[in-house]
Amino acid sequence: MTHMDFAHPYFGAFFLFVFGAVVFYGITVLARRVSRNMARLDTEKLKLTIYECGPEVTKQPNKISAHFYLFAVLFILFDVEIIFMFPWAVDFKVLGMFGFIEMILFVVILTIGFVYAWKKGALEWHSIK
Amino acid sequence: MIALGCIALGAVLLMLLSAMPKVRMEHCSLFAFVTLLIGLILTLTSFGELFTFFPLPKFFHKMLIVDSYSVYFDAIILSGALVTSLIGTHYFQTKRHFKKEFFSLFLFSVFGMMLLVHASELLSAFIALEIASLSLYVMIGFQKVHDKRVEASFQYLVLGSLAGIFFLLGSAFVYAGLGTTILGEMGNRLDTLMGKDVSLVIIGATLILVTFLFKISAFPFQNWTIDVYDGSSLPVSAFMAATFKVAIFGFILRLMLVDFDPIRDTWDTLFIVVIIATLLYGSFLAIIQKSLKRMLAASSIVHTGYLLIAFVSIGYAGESAASSIIYYLVAYFLSAMGAFGLISYIAADEHVRVTYEDFRGFAHVHPYMAAMLSVFMLSLAGIPSTIGFVGKFYIFTGAIEAGYTFLAVCGVVATFVSVYYYFKLIALMYFYPACDSDWKDVPSLKGITPLTIGLIALAIIWGGIGNTFIAYFPGVDFLIDTARLSYMSLFIK
Numbered sequence: 001m002t003h004m005d006f007a008h009p010y011f012g013a014f015f016l017f018v019f020g021a022v023v024f025y026g027i028t029v030l031a032r033r034v035s036r037n038m039a040r041l042d043t044e045k046l047k048l049t050i051y052e053c054g055p056e057v058t059k060q061p062n063k064i065s066a067h068f069y070l071f072a073v074l075f076i077l078f079d080v081e082i083i084f085m086f087p088w089a090v091d092f093k094v095l096g097m098f099g100f101i102e103m104i105l106f107v108v109i110l111t112i113g114f115v116y117a118w119k120k121g122a123l124e125w126h127s128i129k
Numbered sequence: 130m131i132a133l134g135c136i137a138l139g140a141v142l143l144m145l146l147s148a149m150p151k152v153r154m155e156h157c158s159l160f161a162f163v164t165l166l167i168g169l170i171l172t173l174t175s176f177g178e179l180f181t182f183f184p185l186p187k188f189f190h191k192m193l194i195v196d197s198y199s200v201y202f203d204a205i206i207l208s209g210a211l212v213t214s215l216i217g218t219h220y221f222q223t224k225r226h227f228k229k230e231f232f233s234l235f236l237f238s239v240f241g242m243m244l245l246v247h248a249s250e251l252l253s254a255f256i257a258l259e260i261a262s263l264s265l266y267v268m269i270g271f272q273k274v275h276d277k278r279v280e281a282s283f284q285y286l287v288l289g290s291l292a293g294i295f296f297l298l299g300s301a302f303v304y305a306g307l308g309t310t311i312l313g314e315m316g317n318r319l320d321t322l323m324g325k326d327v328s329l330v331i332i333g334a335t336l337i338l339v340t341f342l343f344k345i346s347a348f349p350f351q352n353w354t355i356d357v358y359d360g361s362s363l364p365v366s367a368f369m370a371a372t373f374k375v376a377i378f379g380f381i382l383r384l385m386l387v388d389f390d391p392i393r394d395t396w397d398t399l400f401i402v403v404i405i406a407t408l409l410y411g412s413f414l415a416i417i418q419k420s421l422k423r424m425l426a427a428s429s430i431v432h433t434g435y436l437l438i439a440f441v442s443i444g445y446a447g448e449s450a451a452s453s454i455i456y457y458l459v460a461y462f463l464s465a466m467g468a469f470g471l472i473s474y475i476a477a478d479e480h481v482r483v484t485y486e487d488f489r490g491f492a493h494v495h496p497y498m499a500a501m502l503s504v505f506m507l508s509l510a511g512i513p514s515t516i517g518f519v520g521k522f523y524i525f526t527g528a529i530e531a532g533y534t535f536l537a538v539c540g541v542v543a544t545f546v547s548v549y550y551y552f553k554l555i556a557l558m559y560f561y562p563a564c565d566s567d568w569k570d571v572p573s574l575k576g577i578t579p580l581t582i583g584l585i586a587l588a589i590i591w592g593g594i595g596n597t598f599i600a601y602f603p604g605v606d607f608l609i610d611t612a613r614l615s616y617m618s619l620f621i622k
Contacts, residue, residue, distance in 0.1 A: 012328055013335040017399060020295060020339040021349035027291065028352050031284065098187075112141055119148030 070122045074114070081110055130184045130195045132171040132203060133243050139164030140236035147229035154229050158221060161232040162214045165239065169207040175200055177611050181621045183249070191311050194249035197618035201455065201611060202246040202379035209372035209462055210239045212581060216470035217364035219578040224362070226272045235368075238264035242376035246383075251300040251310040251337075254380055258296070258344075261376065262289050265369060269361040281360025288343070288353050296340040302333025316388040327392060334389050338396065341381045345374055345433050348406035355414065358426030363473030366422070370429050370469065371462040378436065378458060382451060386443065387619055393444055400441045404536060407434035408543040415550045420483045421472055424550055425465065428509065431543055432461050438540050439524045442531030450531065452612035453523035459608060460508070460520035460592065467585040468505040471498065474578055485553055490563030497574055499558045504586045508593075510551040511544050516592030523609075 088095065088103055095102075117123070143160055146152050181196035183189070214235070221227045241261030248254035266289065270282025304310050306329030307318045319330065343350040358366045385393055411430030418424040436457055442450040475498060476483060492499035508517035521544065528537040592608075 013331045013395060014399065016332055016335050017339060017349075020336070023291065024288065024343070024350050025352065027288065028284075031287065035280075112145065116144055116148050119145070 070117070074117060074122065077110060077114065081107070130193075130247075132168040132207070133240065133247060135168045135171060136164060136207075136236055136240045136243060139168075140233055140240055143233040143236060144230070147233055152229060154221070154227065157229040157232040158214065158218065161236055162211070164236060165207055165211045165214060169204065169211060172200055172203045172207055176204055177614065179614055179618055179621075181618050191313075192250040192253040193244075193247045194312075195247060196615075196621070197611075198383065198615040199246045199379070201615040202375060203243050205375050205459060205462065206239060206242050206246070206372055206379075209375065209466065210235070210368070212466050212470075212585065213364055213368045213372070215581040216367065216466065216473070216578055219572065219576060220362070220364050220473045224272075226274070228271070231268065231271055234264045234268050238268065238368075239372075242372060245376045246379035248380060249312045251303065251312075255293070255296055255300065258340075258377075258380075259293060261373065262293075265365075265373065268365050268368075269357065271365075272362065277360045278362070281357045284353055284360075285357045292340045292343040292350075295336045295343075299333040299336030299338075299340070302329050302336060304333075306330035306333060312383065312388050316390060319388065319391050323391060330389075331392055331395055334392065335396070337384070338381075341377060342403065344377045345436070346430050347433050347437060348403050348410055348430075351407070351410065351430050354430055355418075355423050355426045358429070359420070359423050363422070363469055363476070366426070367466050367469030367473070370425070371466045374429075374433075375458050375462060378454060382440075382443075382454065383619060385440075386447070386451060386616075397441060397444070400437060401533075401536065404434050404437045404441065405539055407431070407437065408539055412543050412546045415547070418550070419485060421485065421488070421554065422469075422483060424485075425468055425472075428547065428550065429465065431547060432465075432509075434543065435521065435524055435540055436461075438528050438533070438536050441536065442528045442533055445531035448613060448616055449523070450527045451616045452609055453520070453527045455612040455615070456609055457520035457524055460516040460589075463585055463589050463592070464505050464508040464515075464517055467582055467589065468502070468509065470578070470585070471502055471505065471582050474498075474572065474582065485557055488554060489557050489561045491558040493563045498579075501582055501586045502558070503555045504589055506551040506555055508589045510548050514590065514593045516589045518593055 084106065085103070088099055092099065139160070143157060143164070146160065147157055175197075177197075179197055181194065183191050184193055184195055214232075221231075238261050241257050241259070241264060244257035245254060245261060248257050266282050266286045269285060270278050272278045300310060303315065306327060307315050307322075309315055309318060319327065322330075339350070342348075346354040358370065361369065408431060411427060411434055415424050415427035415431060418427055436454055439450045439454045439457065443454075475495075491502075504515065508515035511517045511521040521540070525537045525540055528534070528540070
């Protein structure tokens with residue numbers, strides 16, 4: 001093995017431990033500071049709108065509904081399924097029965113998620129329960 | 130193993146059920162309870178036997194293991210979840226913001242924890258850890274309208290993912306050093322490398338330890354604990370404090386005892402510093418808290434310190450130290466669960482009865498509840514005749530046997546300090562006249578939740594003094610013996 005040339009072999013372990021601690025502290029302190037200083041504490045409606053010389057902003061005509069993300073997520077579900085299925089289909093004979101059962105399990109798990117989303121009304125526009 | 134499948138199936142079924150409009154929240158709660166009960170019964174059938182095997186070796190390729198050790202932890206986790214669902218019954222019914230999916234997530238989280246103690250490979254352990262944590266993140270932030278919940282959930286999500294990165298990087302280093310990630314085989318390879326340079330493995334294992342110390346909230350990684358515990362709803366914090374810690378210890382003990390045994394003394398000095406800092410800082414945090422929930426969260430850091438004392442002494446007194454950890458986990462789980470549960474029952478709202486002062490003279494109005502709360506505080510402080518005392522006794526004697534007298538002294542000092550913040554509540558409840566608060570919204574002792582809490586209080590006293598009264602009834606000795614047995618099952622070849 002050729003790697004670190006530290007004087008003490010366990011210096012690396014200690015260094016990583018300290019590094020981990022520093023990263024954790026940094027992130028908590030930073031997150032707290034950022035959320036204290038940069039969060040918009042003033043939640044009055046007019047102050048948060050785009051500057052329009054007083055009147056409230058009109059609705060944009062070509063706005064994309066926030067519900068669109070559900071379709072995007074469901075699309076990714078099937079996209080990933082196909083990505084996994086391609087190499088499996090190519091090596092179908094090599095993998096044999098084992099691969100077949102694994103793939104069935106995979107599809108079943110995805111189907112359960114899909115059925116849940118369907119029942120929740122994710123496929124119908126504006127009807128999330 | 131069947132129990133594991135049962136919980137997974139129950140979680141999936143519950144998820145599908147919760148999408149049906151006709152099913153109500155109470156049904157889901159009941160369904161989760163029944164699933165957990167079946168799982169616990171299935172687990173208890175093989176409880177107390179000495180065995181180890183790999184289930185379906187052709188299918189799982191030694192990624193999962195079933196032995197007495199994992200069955201013991203399964204039993205603790207399942208009973209913890211069962212108690213959470215029983216204690217939470219009242220809370221879930223009065224606070225209507227828990228939707229049906231909450232219970233599905235709850236079961237998924239239990240499944241992840243059980244998978245973690247069954248994991249026999251680093252990557253499957255990581256996946257199990259993430260299943261458990263991801264469900265917990267959502268459970269914490271379930272009440273979206275409450276800013277505190279969302280903040281806690283988000284903070285835990287960010288920091289927990291960071292800890293996950295450390296685990297993955299550590300696994301990669303271990304794989305680079307040893308060429309395998311299967312537990313058991315890693316230990317064998319490490320034995321053959323004795324006398325050679327194993328810095329890669331040490332670095333990898335250190336990174337895995339960072340994740341571990343983060344999840345149990347030991348000193349340098351403890352600053353999320355109070356905010357997250359305080360931000361989440363009480364049954365969820367009880368579940369996190371008691372059950373999740375058990376699962377994490379279950380995995381890391383297996384890793385340390387079986388695989389990293391030859392290199393374990395590398396971290397001895399590091400651990401001693403971590404323990405002393407954890408005890409000091411945890412006690413300091415607990416003393417300055419005014420809210421009871423935050424005090425319990427801070428004191429969970431101190432309890433982590435006690436557990437780590439036993440964790441260091443494993444190297445010199447393996448069996449007794451390991452079984453004392455397992456026993457202390459049971460003791461802490463009972464006491465913390467009881468305390469969190471009772472407070473969630475008493476505190477009607479987030480803003481009512483949260484500080485010490487709000488409990489002034491509580492004993493004169495509700496003597497039974499005050500008595501139960503006192504039992505939990507006594508057990509957490511480790512006063513004799515409670516289970517907490519027996520747990521601490523085993524840990525400190527184990528540390529002295531292993532030659533860490535100084536650590537044992539530190540532990541005892543921390544216990545003395547802890548008497549201050551636990552007894553403050555007892556003193557306020559009993560020795561002061563009732564404050565002019567309105568006690569009308571405190572529910573009376575009726576229903577399943579107070580019954581469960583009362584049973585836990587009895588179990589705590591039973592664990593402390595029982596055993597000699599009725600022969601052949603499981604008590605302390607039984608728990609310790611089974612813990613020893615499960616420790617032995619780790620080393621069956």
